[in-house]
Amino acid sequence: MKIRHKKWLYAAVFLTSALLLTGCDSKEERAVKQAVSAELDQLKSPDKKTIETYLSAHQLFPEEDTAENDSEKESADPEIIKIFSRYFKNFSYTVDTVKVEEKKASATVTITNLDAHALAEDYTAAALKKRITCDANPSQVEFSLKDSYLLLGETLKKNNYKQVDTSFDLKLKKKGETWAIVHSEDLDNQITGGFLTYMADSDLLPPPEVVKIHFNTIKEFDTEQLNIYLSLDSLLDTDDTYSSSIAHAMAEQIQACFDFKILDTQNDERNALVKVQITSSDFKSIMASYQGQLSQWLQTSQAMAGGAEGRREKERQLLLESIEQNQASTTRDVDISLINDGTSWKMQMDENVAQAILGGVDSALADVSEDVE
Numbered sequence: 001m002k003i004r005h006k007k008w009l010y011a012a013v014f015l016t017s018a019l020l021l022t023g024c025d026s027k028e029e030r031a032v033k034q035a036v037s038a039e040l041d042q043l044k045s046p047d048k049k050t051i052e053t054y055l056s057a058h059q060l061f062p063e064e065d066t067a068e069n070d071s072e073k074e075s076a077d078p079e080i081i082k083i084f085s086r087y088f089k090n091f092s093y094t095v096d097t098v099k100v101e102e103k104k105a106s107a108t109v110t111i112t113n114l115d116a117h118a119l120a121e122d123y124t125a126a127a128l129k130k131r132i133t134c135d136a137n138p139s140q141v142e143f144s145l146k147d148s149y150l151l152l153g154e155t156l157k158k159n160n161y162k163q164v165d166t167s168f169d170l171k172l173k174k175k176g177e178t179w180a181i182v183h184s185e186d187l188d189n190q191i192t193g194g195f196l197t198y199m200a201d202s203d204l205l206p207p208p209e210v211v212k213i214h215f216n217t218i219k220e221f222d223t224e225q226l227n228i229y230l231s232l233d234s235l236l237d238t239d240d241t242y243s244s245s246i247a248h249a250m251a252e253q254i255q256a257c258f259d260f261k262i263l264d265t266q267n268d269e270r271n272a273l274v275k276v277q278i279t280s281s282d283f284k285s286i287m288a289s290y291q292g293q294l295s296q297w298l299q300t301s302q303a304m305a306g307g308a309e310g311r312r313e314k315e316r317q318l319l320l321e322s323i324e325q326n327q328a329s330t331t332r333d334v335d336i337s338l339i340n341d342g343t344s345w346k347m348q349m350d351e352n353v354a355q356a357i358l359g360g361v362d363s364a365l366a367d368v369s370e371d372v373e
Contacts, residue, residue, distance in 0.1 A: 278332060
């Protein structure tokens with residue numbers, strides 16, 4: 001009899017515990033939880049419909065969402081699905097609490113997903129670098145909406161992001177006998193862990209970081225890209241072949257010497273000033289070497305015998321050799337202005353900045369441009 005009594009006691013304790021764990025939820029609360037789960041489960045393997053529900057191109061990439069890009073949206077769908085499958089690869093959630101009031105309900109959920117802030121920073125930096133590189137591209141291809149999606153995919157693939165928790169409230173309404181989540185722009189943002197908010201933040205990349213990305217991108221340019229970006233072949237008004245040789249030699253000099261160091265930053269809401277120390281090839285030293293060699297050559301019998309045409313060819317030869325053989329560099333401090341246009345910080349590439357990168361080449365060549373024509 002005592003054994004039977006103990007069995008009934010254990011059963012009673014078990015049933016009581018089960019009721020405490022599961023019996024607190026009403027039928028409506030369980031229905032709300034099921035509705036939330038049915039919705040959020042779709043993000044674990046997002047399809048086209050789910051992506052269109054939560055993520056619009058305009059919200060993700062407002063700068064690229066133009067009328068010219070509308071035709072790209074449908075054709076990019078398979079790639080977009082693949083990208084956001086990676087975005088939600090480790091997505092998980094818990095339904096923490098539920099409140100029901102007649103035809104309305106709310107559910108507090110906690111989602112676990114990748115660090116959306118870090119992703120937004122990495123993507124925005126990569127997009128800025130892409131635009132700068134496009135400016136140094138001979139084809140001048142415009143950065144499109146499809147490029148934005150593909151770049152986001154590359155960013156996700158390249159980096160590993162820590163998992164972070166985000167808690168928020170979902171609103172639901174009852175339609176007939178069915179509970180449904182109320183969709184809103186705020187919900188879209190919450191589902192992505194705040195990614196849309198971070199992408200819309202014009203201060204996401206601070207002024208010093210914008211300058212750093214510009215100059216690090218320039219440091220990675222090859223000679224052809226430097227030539228295009230800095231318009232080096234337009235500095236001398238000569239025939240194409242000689243101008244191209246000079247431009248290539250100058251680009252090699254800049255590529256070998258260019259470096260920078262950010263010294264100070266001052267900014268308010270819309271304007272910033274970043275002081276940068278820029279190192280580049282010393283073209284004034286090059287011109288001094290050229291003029292010294294030319295002066296010596298003009299005193300020789302060869303200069304007299306060669307005539308005007310011979311002098312012209314020798315001047316070109318000496319200038320090209322002076323550039324190619326130079327090892328001198330120069331450093332100057334430059335104040336770089338940036339303007340926040342409400343979307344991001346934009347660096348102003350004015351004449352002082354250009355001259356610092358060029359190492360004073362423009363003013364130096366002005367002294368000899370007439371000689372080498």
